[in-house]
Structure formats: C-alpha cells, structure tokens
Amino acid sequence: MKKLRQNAILNLIDERYIETQEELCESLKAMGFDVTQATVSRDIRELKLSKMVGAGGRQHYVRLNESRDFTDEHRRHNTILKEAVRKVDYAVNIIVIKCNSGMAPAVGSAIDAMKEPEMVGSIAGDDTVMCVMRSEKDAIAVSTKLTELIK
Numbered sequence: 001m002k003k004l005r006q007n008a009i010l011n012l013i014d015e016r017y018i019e020t021q022e023e024l025c026e027s028l029k030a031m032g033f034d035v036t037q038a039t040v041s042r043d044i045r046e047l048k049l050s051k052m053v054g055a056g057g058r059q060h061y062v063r064l065n066e067s068r069d070f071t072d073e074h075r076r077h078n079t080i081l082k083e084a085v086r087k088v089d090y091a092v093n094i095i096v097i098k099c100n101s102g103m104a105p106a107v108g109s110a111i112d113a114m115k116e117p118e119m120v121g122s123i124a125g126d127d128t129v130m131c132v133m134r135s136e137k138d139a140i141a142v143s144t145k146l147t148e149l150i151k
Helices: 002-015 021-030 037-046 070-084 104-113 136-150
Strands: 049-053 059-063 085-091 094-099 119-124 128-133
Touching (some): 002 021, 104 128
16 A cells, blocks of 8 residues: 555656645545545655755655666756855854755755765755754865855
8 A cells, every 4th residue: 555655646646736735645545545634644754755946936746766877866956056055154163054944855856865984974954954063174165165166
C-alpha cells in the first residue's frame, strides 16, 4: 500500500503543481487512499521531495532526481539559492540564511548537497536556515561563498 501511495504522489506532482501537504492529502483521498497529513509528510521526506518556485512564483513539490548528472544538480541547487535566499549572515561559527517564506527546506537541501566539510550540520525552518560550522573562519568562508552564489 505504501509503495502504491508513494507512486501516486510522484504521479501527482509530475502531472500538476501541488503546493501544500493538505492539497496532496486531498488528492490522495480522492484517489481512494486513506491518508493523514503525518503520513504524507513522511512520504515527502522518504521520496526526497522538495519545494521549488515555478511559473508565476508559485511554490510546488518536485522530486530531487538523484540520477541526474552532477552539472544539472549543481545548476538546480544554485538556482534554488539564487531564487530563494534573501540574506546570508554569520555570528561566530553559525551561518544564518534568510529565505523567502516556505523556501528554507529547499535551501537547506541545496546547502547540504554542497557537502561543505566545514559544516557540522544545518537546520531549516520556514524562512530561515541555520548552519553550524566548525569555526568562525569556516563560517566566514562559507557565508562569503553563499553570498557570491546568490548575486
């Protein structure tokens, strides 16, 4: 049942813009799946779905296709950063990245994909990503790199 539901989710997001988990729940229920928001949230995480800004500035779920070549993935992550990040700042060894509302998870995913060895970890909320670096020097270097990427 889980596999069928997750395949239905992938088909739905491929066919149309799905902007919210609630919209995804309703679409799945209309297809005969008995789902809760928590189940859909887990499915989104397991399927590695993310939100991107599409036509007209509308956000929608997309799949992160791990089989794409590196150049395409790199370009996609840079696009996410350029479109969604408003400001990058740091304090001691912590980088704070302010994003457009709802875009922090996608930005966090793009930053994690950069695989910066100086980064201990990151946390994404709705419009803010916090990255813990190993040192202040690392925070300065990575925040400078991010600032250059979003120009």
